[in-house]
Amino acid sequence: MSYQFDWSVIPENWELFWEGAQMTVYLTVMTMALALVGGLVLALLRLSPSRPVRDATTAFVELFRATPLLLQLYWFFYVLPATFGVGLSPELSALVGLTLNVSAFNSETFRAGIVSIRSGQVDAGLALGMTRAQVMRRVVLPQAVWRVLPPLASTWVSLFKDTSLVSTIAVADLSYNALLVRTRSYRVLEVLTALALMYLVLAYPQAKLTDWLYRTFRVEE
Amino acid sequence: MSLEGFQVLISNRDYLFHGLLVTLEVSVLGIALATLIGTVIGILRTYGGPVLAALLSVYVDVFRSIPLLVILVWLFFVPPLLAGVTLSPFPTAVVGLGLHSGAYMAEIVRGGLGSVRAGQTRAALALGMTRWQAIRRIVLPQALIRMLPPIGSLFAVTIKDSALAGVIAVEELLRQSQVLASQTFRPFEIFTVVMIAYFLVIYPVARGVDYIYRRLAALGSS
Numbered sequence: 001m002s003y004q005f006d007w008s009v010i011p012e013n014w015e016l017f018w019e020g021a022q023m024t025v026y027l028t029v030m031t032m033a034l035a036l037v038g039g040l041v042l043a044l045l046r047l048s049p050s051r052p053v054r055d056a057t058t059a060f061v062e063l064f065r066a067t068p069l070l071l072q073l074y075w076f077f078y079v080l081p082a083t084f085g086v087g088l089s090p091e092l093s094a095l096v097g098l099t100l101n102v103s104a105f106n107s108e109t110f111r112a113g114i115v116s117i118r119s120g121q122v123d124a125g126l127a128l129g130m131t132r133a134q135v136m137r138r139v140v141l142p143q144a145v146w147r148v149l150p151p152l153a154s155t156w157v158s159l160f161k162d163t164s165l166v167s168t169i170a171v172a173d174l175s176y177n178a179l180l181v182r183t184r185s186y187r188v189l190e191v192l193t194a195l196a197l198m199y200l201v202l203a204y205p206q207a208k209l210t211d212w213l214y215r216t217f218r219v220e221e
Numbered sequence: 222m223s224l225e226g227f228q229v230l231i232s233n234r235d236y237l238f239h240g241l242l243v244t245l246e247v248s249v250l251g252i253a254l255a256t257l258i259g260t261v262i263g264i265l266r267t268y269g270g271p272v273l274a275a276l277l278s279v280y281v282d283v284f285r286s287i288p289l290l291v292i293l294v295w296l297f298f299v300p301p302l303l304a305g306v307t308l309s310p311f312p313t314a315v316v317g318l319g320l321h322s323g324a325y326m327a328e329i330v331r332g333g334l335g336s337v338r339a340g341q342t343r344a345a346l347a348l349g350m351t352r353w354q355a356i357r358r359i360v361l362p363q364a365l366i367r368m369l370p371p372i373g374s375l376f377a378v379t380i381k382d383s384a385l386a387g388v389i390a391v392e393e394l395l396r397q398s399q400v401l402a403s404q405t406f407r408p409f410e411i412f413t414v415v416m417i418a419y420f421l422v423i424y425p426v427a428r429g430v431d432y433i434y435r436r437l438a439a440l441g442s443s
Contacts, residue, residue: 027229058252063416066377066378066381066419066427067381067419067420068381068383068385068419069381070387071395071398071416071419072397072416074395074402074408075412075416078402078408078412079408079409079412079413082406082408083409161286161287161288161289162288164290164291165288165290165385167290168388174292188298188299188302189302192294192298192299193295193299195295196292198297199287199291200283202253203285203287204286206286210277
């Protein structure tokens with residue numbers, strides 16, 4: 001059996017691929033921007049002196065870390081309108097689902113970064129008359145920032161790939177548009193292979209940058 | 222949760238339970254394949270010389286850079302066209318999951334092996350062990366313990382990723398629940414219960430491996 005290749009389907013639909021890629025990048029950037037804030041808030045809540053606040057935050061984080069992202073996206077896309085009468089657009093459902101998911105992961109990264117700063121430094125800050133907030137802002141966080149950079153970059157690369165899941169709730173990202181071209185053109189092999197290569201070209205430099213960050217900011221004490 | 226929604230769940234429990242079983246099967250087989258691939262490639266990348274290491278790094282980088290969704294769809298639709306080989310959804314999902322997680326496992330194994338100080342290997346060689354004996358009896362046991370935390374995360378990720386198998390029509394838990402939700406118009410009850418079910422599977426796996434690690438951590442430090 002020999003297959004007749006016809007790659008012209010890719011340039012002919014270049015517009016769709018390009019728009020899809022833009023949506024993929026947009027979702028990644030927006031989600032990470034929101035989830036950096038969300039993750040920091042969750043991390044600080046988990047270090048709160050109030051036990052109920054800590055427990056509730058922990059439950060939230062663990063739930064989002066231990067269930068499939070696709071299910072979370074379905075929940076926001078199908079359950080909110082059917083049960084609570086809140087109909088979010090596919091794009092907004094995707095953004096909300098991705099942001100909550102990545103916030104949960106970021107909060108663990110931040111928490112690990114914060115607790116990795118030896119407690120003696122906090123004690124020293126307090127002994128010098130700083131308030132707890134001052135110690136956090138001026139002693140702990142500036143050091144923690146560098147330690148959390150590599151795991152944040154890992155999360156970024158995962159997020160970039162995970163945005164492909166939004167294609168299942170009709171958000172026109174790179175995967176969605178490619179699958180659309182596949183259905184219209186019947187050039188299944190060419191379109192799917194091109195799609196894989198496009199992700200590879202986009203994500204490979206990000207993965208290599210992440211590896212470099214791990215080597216550069218390795219903690220040595 | 223309404224009474225009606227509860228009844229929907231009760232009367233369709235076999236349908237959902239079948240999905241849970243398939244999810245567990247895909248996950249366990251995917252994890253097994255990923256462990257096999259990751260161990261072999263991790264060891265070869267560490268001890269196999271520069272040429273092999275460069276070749277295998279291509280595999281690792283490719284499968285770390287392409288979304289699992291795209292890998293699964295590609296594996297399902299392209300081989301039949303290219304080679305006339307048709308795999309049914311279930312084995313396709315296992316292979317896709319294994320290849321994807323295997324790339325991450327290879328990195329974990331390589332990192333673990335590299336973390337054991339070179340002096341230990343030299344000492345083992347000086348004692349007359351062969352290179353393979355030194356790897357198997359000195360380096361691997363310590364590396365394995367250090368690898369446990371990332372392995373636990375990867376196992377959890379792999380079970381979560383098995384939910385994507387529904388995209389190529391594997392009757393796993395998420396697909397079953399989606400079909401049921403669209404038929405019964407009870408997405409809240411169904412997706413919420415399914416979310417709890419996933420949590421009850423995945424959380425103990427992640428925590429269980431952490432627990433084992435804490436018990437054994439001292440053995441892996443040198």
